[in-house]
Amino acid sequence: MARGSVVEGAARAGLAARGVIYLLVGALALQVAFGDTSRQADRGGALEELAQKPFGAVLLWALGIGLVGMALWRLSEAVFGSVGQDGRSARKRLLAVARFAFYVVVACSVLSFAASRNHGGGGSSDRQSRDATARALEIPAGQWLVGAAGIAVVVAGGWIAVRAVLRKYHDELRLGRMSRRTRQLVDVTGVVGGAARGLVFAVAGVFAVRAAVAYEPEQAKGLDDTLRIFADTPLGPWLLVCVAAGLVLFGVFSFAMARWRHV
Template identity: 35%
Template sequence: MTAANRSCLELLARLGYAARGTVSLIIGLLALLAALGRGGGTTGSKGALLTLLSQPLGNLLLAAVALGLFGFSIWRALQSVLDADGLGTAPKAIVIRFGQAVSAAIYFSLGVFAVSLLAGWGYGSGNEEQSAQDWTAWLLAHSFGRWLVGAVGLAIAGAGLGMAYKAWTASFKQHLGCGGDTARWVVPLGRAGYAARALVFLIIGAFLVAAAYQSDPSEARGLGGALLALQEQPFGRALFGLVALGLAAFGAFEFVEARYRHIAAPEGAEIGKVTRAGLV
């Protein structure tokens, strides 16, 4: 890989972190406005893209975010398949790299949705709650469907626990190239963001396990549904507000990652091997 190609890949990865930050920031700010009684609402990633499109220069902004989402998907694939972060092949590393592969697929599909919005095709498919319930119903209709839905729920809850660990240990620092005064505010920002995402993922996972146990797809929830579930708990409004603030903090933290994260683009020979094997 030439230096120019490596620079292009790094730029795509950084744009990807910024795109993910934009989506999370919109979700968090909308939820925070709802918690404060100033409008807003609960939504997921697709709803955030719809909101972005409705803004002045929305087409231009959404096109930039779509490019970033595809760039982030590519970077996640390189992290997973080529071990761009140097995690190794220990069991824990394999689990993390598998999660990165799943993340690559998710952000690629989100990029496709963004492009469909730009083309005027995707407006009717932005209901993430219905989408979650539809694919849950599809899985439940198959043999061992309840086990599959339960496994997905446990995997999502496991991802939530992983985020909680990051929030507790601030292990994300090892991938950042900032220190001193910058680190003093970046670390709390990252901790707040990962803690909020951990709680949301745990709620989504719990609802999927409930859907599997009851064989009822209507129990499934997306991100927006998880936020609504928080409001229904004791002290729900305060908890909902804190989580909304945390999601917005994660969005801001992603812009920090876009600037300071270590991006180690794999060598061209490595990418060629994987391409010839049909893996990317």
């Protein structure tokens, strides 16, 4: 019972922390769409924005600790299994391991930023993406590795978007505790937000594949550059507005998950 309470608290804190990041990234992307190109619409930009708020240092540490909670929750799912009929399956455990590794990296990034006196620990996602791609291309079979990773990200983005549109998240929510109106609002945030998040992942993966094919690290793009690409389409900045609004909605959806998710 004690372990269950700790894991549940860690999970809900982590989901709330994820919501804060997506809210800030979406809001920054909206500012970029409306002409403020000096903004950095990625995790680093979101942390910079948070650092400038009253009690910013406290908020950054709280965010980092929340993400540590998310990582610990995913680790517990890998070790003990997750909720649901197939929660102990090998597929679910492997997925939990991948999520654990991802959130360890994110949590370390945020905590490093919080500990940095000059708040320079976040870094640009674009530079990080190019540097990581360049290092990967230098190793044996690196071109194939980057290409495979890019394809995996494209597939993951499509999987995220499709699951959102099909409302597969219903299986993870305590729908009986919601009013009809609340459920409708959660569906709007879950479907639109999840689709936008999946689209961003998929586009970033496409650029990773292009970097592998061309053997050019500069072709790889982080979150900031990926979002800016949407403003360069024939639809102009309005497509970026739609995607950015979707990321804001995903942030709200993460708060709903923190409140009503089965853990």
